[in-house]
Amino acid sequence: MPLPKLTSIGGGQMARALIGGMIRSEAMLPADLTIVQPSAEGRSWWDSEYPDCTTEPIENVGKAVGDAEIVLLAVKPHIIGPVISNPDCSFDNKLVISIAAGVPLEKLCAGVGHQRVVRVMPNTPSLVGEGASGFCVGADVQPADVANVKLMLESVGYVAEVTEPQMDAVTGVSGSGPAYIFLLIEGLADGGVAEGLPRKTALALATQTVLGAAKMVRETGLHPGQLKDNVCSPGGTTIAAVKTLEQNAVRAAMMSAVSASANRSRELQ
Ligand SMILES: NC(=O)C1=CN([C@@H]2O[C@H](COP(=O)(O)OP(=O)(O)OC[C@H]3O[C@@H](n4cnc5c(N)ncnc54)[C@H](O)[C@@H]3O)[C@@H](O)[C@H]2O)C=CC1
Numbered sequence: 001m002p003l004p005k006l007t008s009i010g011g012g013q014m015a016r017a018l019i020g021g022m023i024r025s026e027a028m029l030p031a032d033l034t035i036v037q038p039s040a041e042g043r044s045w046w047d048s049e050y051p052d053c054t055t056e057p058i059e060n061v062g063k064a065v066g067d068a069e070i071v072l073l074a075v076k077p078h079i080i081g082p083v084i085s086n087p088d089c090s091f092d093n094k095l096v097i098s099i100a101a102g103v104p105l106e107k108l109c110a111g112v113g114h115q116r117v118v119r120v121m122p123n124t125p126s127l128v129g130e131g132a133s134g135f136c137v138g139a140d141v142q143p144a145d146v147a148n149v150k151l152m153l154e155s156v157g158y159v160a161e162v163t164e165p166q167m168d169a170v171t172g173v174s175g176s177g178p179a180y181i182f183l184l185i186e187g188l189a190d191g192g193v194a195e196g197l198p199r200k201t202a203l204a205l206a207t208q209t210v211l212g213a214a215k216m217v218r219e220t221g222l223h224p225g226q227l228k229d230n231v232c233s234p235g236g237t238t239i240a241a242v243k244t245l246e247q248n249a250v251r252a253a254m255m256s257a258v259s260a261s262a263n264r265s266r267e268l269q
């Protein structure tokens with residue numbers, strides 16, 4: 001059973017990734033989708049990508065919300081306040097799902113006037129069915145609502161229900177995480193180019209290596225440290241590289257990156 005009618009307020013990068021993944025996996029039918037998007041350019045992207053969906057300018061947000069069973073809030077955190085307090089919109093009887101980093105359930109519930117609200121932290125690999133999302137729920141969210149949220153998020157990857165205080169950590173690990181891994185892929189490929197590989201070959205090797213390493217962790221269930229040890233021959237090439245990475249505190253850098261993102265998320269409330 002596909003999801004019921006959904007209106008997304010905001011149709012930018014994350015909405016494109018999340019909804020795009022839901023449509024690809026057939027959890028959502030484009031005909032049941034409305035996107036409210038202020039820019040004509042943004043609307044025409046949706047119109048050309050998904051001709052069966054409906055796009056509306058911001059003046060029609062009240063009607064677009066009224067027509068939906070689920071409302072997705074996919075605007076930047078600082079726009080959430082004005083969007084949920086817009087007198088043209090009634091969120092009564094709607095499941096409201098926010099993907100805004102940092103914005104707490106308390107603020108969301110106060111704005112929409114009820115507690116049937118879910119806070120989600122997705123990530124952009126949702127577009128290719130390899131997303132990772134965390135979510136937490138407001139007091140009046142029903143089991144059927146949780147089922148719909150899981151249908152939505154499992155259709156685009158892995159999902160974990162967490163407590164609200166853990167949402168900042170989810171943001172630090174998986175919400176922002178793709179950017180850290182894109183940096184690593186770029187660095188691996190640059191290293192290959194520095195050592196004489198053609199750019200295209202270096203990028204393909206780096207990409208496949210990250211994909212393969214991630215699948216090894218997921219599919220073997222072995223600790224990443226064990227998998228690392230298995231690559232390191234005594235006195236070999238890998239341990240020489242690992243020593244350099246440790247001297248450059250790569251694991252500490254990752255931990256600091258997660259904390260920096262989580263701290264920024266805490267500031268956004
Ligand atoms: N980009 C990412 O990887 C992730 C983003 N998020 C969250 O998703 C939300 C959206 O972020 P992005 O998609 O990256 O930003 P974006 O800037 O690409 O998209 C936001 C969209 O909202 C539109 N917009 C602005 N004011 C509006 C209004 N009043 N009504 C309707 N639409 C309006 C903008 O034109 C834009 O298309 C943010 O709250 C962010 O924290 C969460 C997880 C990951």
Ligand SMILES: O=C(O)[C@@H]1CCC=N1
Nearest residue numbers: 100101171175176177
């Ligand atoms: O950078 C941001 O604020 C958003 C939230 C998580 C990923 N992107």
